[in-house]
Amino acid sequence: MQIACIEFARNVLNLKEANSTEFDERTPDPIIMLIEGKDREKIGGTLRLGEYPTTVLPNSLCHRLYGSELVHERHRHRYEFNNDYRAEFEKAGMVFSGIFKEQGLVEVVELKDHPFFIAAQFHPEFTSRPSKPNPLFKGFIEEIIKAN
Numbered sequence: 001m002q003i004a005c006i007e008f009a010r011n012v013l014n015l016k017e018a019n020s021t022e023f024d025e026r027t028p029d030p031i032i033m034l035i036e037g038k039d040r041e042k043i044g045g046t047l048r049l050g051e052y053p054t055t056v057l058p059n060s061l062c063h064r065l066y067g068s069e070l071v072h073e074r075h076r077h078r079y080e081f082n083n084d085y086r087a088e089f090e091k092a093g094m095v096f097s098g099i100f101k102e103q104g105l106v107e108v109v110e111l112k113d114h115p116f117f118i119a120a121q122f123h124p125e126f127t128s129r130p131s132k133p134n135p136l137f138k139g140f141i142e143e144i145i146k147a148n
């Protein structure tokens with residue numbers, strides 16, 4: 001999701017030097033950055049690790065795939081989408097369809113009017129099993145079958 005947002009910023013919003021501060025601390029457009037306020041003294045520091053609830057936007061692709069307005073997925077990351085850019089992204093057609101309400105963190109993005117574009121901050125592969133695939137993977141494969 002982080003890379004998808006950087007790509008959108010560069011090629012749709014025309015912010016050519018957009019980046020994550022993980023890759024370029026001096027980028028003029030830090031689309032992805034560390035969100036302060038977490039206890040850095042504890043082991044793991046800013047690491048967001050483990051399962052968190054995601055509130056899903058009704059009628060979004062994410063909603064259709066999970067069939068629920070609340071999903072629980074596992075995380076392992078430090079950097080987050082920078083909400084200063086949210087309005088600009090939305091104006092250009094990106095939909096923020098999954099949010100961690102407690103901290104206002106972006107968990108899922110998708111594109112309006114696109115047959116299947118969805119990206120998540122969490123790790124759907126952590127819960128996917130051959131006999132019970134994660135809805136994001138299952139939905140993607142179903143979409144490919146439909147299109148062929």
Ligand SMILES: NC(=O)CC[C@H](N)C(=O)O
Nearest residue numbers: 022076077078079080121
């Ligand atoms: N887990 C991920 O999606 C990637 C790790 C990541 N770049 C971070 O925020 O730490």
